[in-house]
Amino acid sequence: MNLIFLGAPGAGKGTQAEIVCEKLGIPAISTGNMLREAVKLGTPAGLAAKEYMDRGDLVPDEAVIGILKERIAQDDAKNGFILDGFPRTVAQAEALEELGVNIDRVIEIHVPDEKITARMSGRRVCGGCGSSYHIEYNPPAEEGKCDKCGGELVQRIDDKPETVLSRLETYHEKTAPLKDYYLKKKKLVTVEGQEEVKDTAALTLAAVTAETI
Numbered sequence: 001m002n003l004i005f006l007g008a009p010g011a012g013k014g015t016q017a018e019i020v021c022e023k024l025g026i027p028a029i030s031t032g033n034m035l036r037e038a039v040k041l042g043t044p045a046g047l048a049a050k051e052y053m054d055r056g057d058l059v060p061d062e063a064v065i066g067i068l069k070e071r072i073a074q075d076d077a078k079n080g081f082i083l084d085g086f087p088r089t090v091a092q093a094e095a096l097e098e099l100g101v102n103i104d105r106v107i108e109i110h111v112p113d114e115k116i117t118a119r120m121s122g123r124r125v126c127g128g129c130g131s132s133y134h135i136e137y138n139p140p141a142e143e144g145k146c147d148k149c150g151g152e153l154v155q156r157i158d159d160k161p162e163t164v165l166s167r168l169e170t171y172h173e174k175t176a177p178l179k180d181y182y183l184k185k186k187k188l189v190t191v192e193g194q195e196e197v198k199d200t201a202a203l204t205l206a207a208v209t210a211e212t213i
Contacts, residue, residue: 007109010116026080033130111193124153
């Protein structure tokens with residue numbers, strides 16, 4: 001299956017994408033992680049994206065689409081994939097269609113803004129492999145270290161309180177219209193985010209595997 005996970009920053013879509021990835025045996029592709037890797041390596045695309053990311057703004061479509069096109073062409077994505085963080089605008093969704101990429105289902109993880117604001121301050125990301133954790137809801141086995149690669153867990157600039165409000169405003173303005181776009185195509189399913197990761201995961205897996213919407 002080719003899936004898209006939607007949700008405001010901090011809604012937990014990255015964590016849910018990883019869970020579904022393991023269940024279905026398909027890769028979870030985070031454009032955010034790909035962009036951050038480009039920034040870390042200092043590539044031209046990464047340097048161009050850094051200014052936007054530091055402000056909490058969206059990276060221009062052409063940069064994101066170019067990186068994504070290369071990624072989904074890799075062997076591990078031939079049987080399906082989960083897109084986390086793309087598309088973020090209707091224009092990007094249309095670009096996916098122009099690439100001939102068929103999306104089977106779109107899962108929205110919905111969490112109210114006030115809960116997201118509180119949740120974001122506890123999120124930590126592995127500086128090595130990009131895996132996402134939360135100090136309360138999804139803590140690593142060893143504090144400050146990634147379960148998967150042992151890398152150091154850090155708080156990203158765009159998870160800091162001063163950036164959260166800007167990111168939420170951007171989401172509601174530019175990304176939320178995607179819900180209407182995919183609803184009209186009868187591909188959207190909304191999952192209400194729960195306090196416990198496992199409870200949200202149960203609802204998400206049910207939405208992914210349901211025969212009909």
